[in-house]
Amino acid sequence: MTNEIDQVSTAKFKQAISKFEQKNNVTIVYEPIQSDLDQFNGLVRDKLNQKRVTLNKFWVTDETLNQVKSGKRISKIYDQGKLKSSFLVDFIQKDNLFIVVGVSIVYLSDAVQIVNKFTIYIMISLIILLILMVWIWSKKITDPLKELKDISKEIAQLEFKKATISTNDEIEELARSINEMSDKLRLAHEDLNQRNANLKTFISDISHELKTPLALIKAYSAGIKDGIDDGTYVDTIIKQTDQINRLIDKLLELSRIEREVLQLERIDLILLINQCLESYEIELMQNRIEIKINQNGIRKLFIEADRDQIEKVVTNLISNAIKYTKSPEVYIEYQENNEEFIFIIENETNLNHSTQVEKIWEPFYVMEPSRNKHFSGTGLGLAIVQSILNRHRFQHEVRLIDGKIQFIIHFPKPLQ
Ligand SMILES: Nc1ncnc2c1ncn2[C@@H]1O[C@H](COP(=O)(O)OP(=O)(O)OP(=O)(O)O)[C@@H](O)[C@H]1O
Ligand SMILES: [Mg+2]
Missing domain, CATH: 3.30.565.10 (Histidine kinase-like ATPase, C-terminal domain)
Structure with a gap:
């Protein structure tokens, strides 16, 4: 931009100052060069003040002025200390006008601090987001697992319940297997109960079948003892004993066949x-x-x-x-x-x-x-x-x- 200013005529420059300023976001002031350095600096500062640029430290030295006068372009940075900024300037000379083109630079450390702060915020938000996602995900996994755990407990208590899980993943497959297991266990349990009941009936039937001939044997033996035998009592006893024998043989046969x-x-x-x-x-x-x-x-x-x-x-x-x-x-x-x-x-x-x-x-x-x-x-x-x-x-x-x-x-x- 300084090059551009160099090239235009003084009149044009004066007209285009605000345009330059807007275009490049800089502050431009000018002041005719004079020998009284104090007064000169004061005037330049006033001009800057008018443009709302207040500087703690700004001084154009004799040497700088001379160099600018000789047609050089001088660049300088004025550290503004407590204001936490620096003022970067280019001094140029044009038809005995001393031109200041300056821009305020915020301290880098401050910028870094802001960036750091921003990063920390982002990090915290990301961590919160991450925790939230992990929580949601783990809930998605642990909820069905908890349901499966409850169902397994109930199955252990012989309550053959089934899980209704549709997660479309391995947990759903696991639930399906557990449901299948529950079904099979229920059937096995029912079958076992049925067999148990059958066995009970079977044993009571056997007892009944044995009791009848035994009662007869007892009655007929008592008859013989009492001397009321008409000569057929022993035959009856033998017949009943045979009946018991046949029954026991058949029972043994039945149990042998199963084994x-x-x-x-x-x-x-x-x-x-x-x-x-x-x-x-x-x-x-x-x-x-x-x-x-x-x-x-x-x-x-x-x-x-x-x-x-x-x-x-x-x-x-x-x-x-x-x-x-x-x-x-x-x-x-x-x-x-x-x-x-x-x-x-x-x-x-x-x-x-x-x-x-x-x-x-x-x-x-x-x-x-x-x-x-x-x-x-x-x-x-x-x-x-x-x-x-x-x-x-x-x-x-x-x-x-x-x-x-x-x-x-x-x-x-x-x-x-
Ligand atoms: N072919 C048949 N015709 C008519 N009734 C039958 C026939 N087979 C079996 N039964 C009936 O079924 C019952 C049971 O038969 P099953 O063969 O189990 O015992 P059982 O013949 O009484 O005794 P076991 O065979 O031990 O001598 C018989 O008592 C009979 O009443
Ligand atoms: Mg028979």
């Missing part, structure tokens, strides 16, 4: 059934019962199973059919589809459609209205059958159709 390791082998079911029927030949003849078999063209029927156990299944079903049939016929049928062989054994019965025929599988369940133990057995036969089929995972069912009872077993075809 035994399955010895799987390939069995020809048709052959096995025919062998079993042979052992009933005399009984069938005596009762004039005929077994009708419909093989549906199936010659060989191979299944993968434990021979001893399947033998028990077949024996129980055949003996039941022979024992309980209401007509002189028992009907056996084999069927086949892509996946399985189906075995059906059917006989006539007095049981009507109102009977809860599925209960037939339950231990000690006998259909005879009078629970006539002379006719029906222990009531454990079909419980053993079901236990074996369940262990083999062979599907089975019982149906009551038109006065006929049907037992159906599905044997999956073994892989070639």
Whole structure:
């Protein structure tokens, strides 16, 4: 700018002072050069004062004046001490005019201080923001975790509740797993309770089944002691003892089946059934019962199973059919589809459609209205059958159709 001022004429300079000042944000004053230094400095200062530039320290020395007079441009900085600023000036000379172009500079340290203060504010705001964000984020994580913790506690108290968390992240996956676990535990718990209840009924049934013959044995023994035996008492006692024996044998058999390791082998079911029927030949003849078999063209029927156990299944079903049939016929049928062989054994019965025929599988369940133990057995036969089929995972069912009872077993075809 000083160069620019140098180049314009004095008249133009005087006109354009305010323009220069505005454009460059400086203060410009001028004063004709004179020899009285004190007066000269005073006048320059007054001019500056008029432009609202009050300076503590400002003095144009003789030397400076002479240098300016000789056409040099002089730059100086006047430190204003307590005002915490400096005044930077350029002195130039133009047609015996001493021109001062000055600008006030705020102390750098003050500027730094302001900047520092500003930085501190920014830092504090950033830290607060950071803490806020961390808090929000951690809350986002800890809230669902807390919910999961509460739910786990409730599950531990056997309250199988479920979490409803949709955070779209690993926590949601965890919640899903916990929900699944809760479901499975609930089912297992219900199953266990059911088994427990079954066991209780089973034990009370056993006790009941044992008590009846024992009471009879006691009564008949007392009769013998009192001398009122008509000669049949000992027979009755022996019969009741046999009954208890049979019951205990069957109970042992049932518990053994549940424990035994399955010895799987390939069995020809048709052959096995025919062998079993042979052992009933005399009984069938005596009762004039005929077994009708419909093989549906199936010659060989191979299944993968434990021979001893399947033998028990077949024996129980055949003996039941022979024992309980209401007509002189028992009907056996084999069927086949892509996946399985189906075995059906059917006989006539007095049981009507109102009977809860599925209960037939339950231990000690006998259909005879009078629970006539002379006719029906222990009531454990079909419980053993079901236990074996369940262990083999062979599907089975019982149906009551038109006065006929049907037992159906599905044997999956073994892989070639
Ligand atoms: N084929 C059948 N026809 C008609 N009723 C049957 C038949 N099979 C079973 N039942 C009825 O179901 C009851 C239970 O049979 P299950 O074989 O379990 O015991 P059980 O034959 O009485 O005794 P066990 O088999 O131990 O000698 C029988 O008492 C009978 O009333
Ligand atoms: Mg039976």
